[in-house]
Amino acid sequence: MHEEHHSGIEQMLQDQTKTFHITPSSNSWRRIHRNLPSGKRRISLLAIAIISCTLLLLPARLLNPVLVAQSARIIKDGIKHLPASISKQFLPGKC
């Protein structure tokens, strides 16, 4: 702090405002908490994503492998029709 601050009205203002507190409204903390990136929340979001993907993919693979194989073949054929430079990235060594 500057030396010139230590005189007269500046000192009085500092002393007076030091004791000036206001209690925030009751929902203030909740609003902040909602906007914070919480570690627990990130983990639970990741867990939800993993569970959702598993639930979506597992039945398709286990219950209908023919459909999965057909879909894979269609995708593979589609990729072959792409320009060589792009399809190489998906099917290395096959185009």
Added chain:
Amino acid sequence: MTEELMLAGCLTNDANAQQALYARFSARMLGVCYRFAKSREDAEDMLQEGFIKIFTQIHQYRNEGVLEGWIRKVIVHTCINILKKYKKFSDCVDISYASSLSATEESIPSVVQAKQVVECIRTLPIGYRTVLNLYAIEGYSHKEIADMLDIEESTSRSQYTRAKNILEDMLVKKNIILNPRKTMNLAVAVK
């Protein structure tokens, strides 16, 4: 909860530690925001934005100096950034308008002296108020204030002088301080 525990918890985004830190400093920091803000609602918005910054940037606190000092710095910078969105601090207030400002009974509840002083500060035009808050209370230099508000150092100095004169008049009228000019004359006469 000790400050060290709160800090360690906040670094791992622990909600209990964050809440403890908020509970300890929020009232004091809302008092800071209130001096900069136009209304109580604006002050609460500043406080919330400030605390979100504190929790997301707490790893930048290097344990150098007091934690409260670092928190206060983040809060003050948040207030300034919010004010800068809506106001050009280089705009000077018309002197005759500024001189006509006075503390009215309605604007200043005469309960506690600290509150009276803060309410007097809040009646100042935004440019004066901000410079006065930063220089006289937060302890920033005119050079730092000029950088923060994108104004000339001389503007900061002149706004501060005017703000101080208006505020002194208000505080004298409210019998919070003695007239500094009269006191000075008296001192000269005694010499």
